[in-house]
Amino acid sequence: MTDMSPDKTVLIAFLSGALLATLFLAAALYWKDGHLSTRLQTALGLLVFGLVIGLLLRPPHIIITYGLVMLGITLVSGSQYLIIGLPECLKQGLPALGRLVASLMLPLLSLALMPLAPGELSSLVVLIVALEFGSQGLDMWAMQEGETNISWAKRHILIPVALLLLLLGCVFYGLKSAVPVFLWITTGLCICYTVANIRIYWRAACRTHNLLKEHGTSK
Structure with a gap:
């Protein structure tokens, strides 16, 4: 301001x-x-x-x-x-430590690459960080409530794909050219993952609402 x-x-x-x-x-x-x-x-x-x-x-x-x-x-x-x-x-051992590293991988890597990205793409870094931490909150909720937990998809699909694309981009086009592509693709992956998490949350909320409605009707 x-x-x-x-x-x-x-x-x-x-x-x-x-x-x-x-x-x-x-x-x-x-x-x-x-x-x-x-x-x-x-x-x-x-x-x-x-x-x-x-x-x-x-x-x-x-x-x-x-x-x-x-x-x-x-x-x-x-x-x-x-x-x-x-x-x-x-x-809790190496599995828990691996999940911790995976949860920080994309946000920290995006922040580390931010100085190499064009200025107009800095908003993508903010979006990646926001989506990542928001989706992690939904992951924790799903785990606590016994709902479908898709965090495995991040560890085994999203992160490897993003890192592989960054590596290939660096090899063939150089780091400076690979960073914008990495940020755009990572943003898209994070959006897809967050949308999937929101769908799980929405279905659970609708199911709970219907149960409460049926319980109220039965009374």
């Missing part, structure tokens, strides 16, 4: 409106429940912090401050997953 409006008008107006709306929501919830959830308190704190930074600092410093805060939150959150999850993964 500071790039589009160097005088900070848009940023301050947006944050002020968001803070005002959140305050009204907090007041209503407090009147109803008598307390505020931790998430709502955190949201209020971040909005106040963002607004104060927007009012006090110049646009270049605002961008740096926001970026550092986001980086800090990401590192703290990620470190918790690493501290708790990695030892458990190692306890």
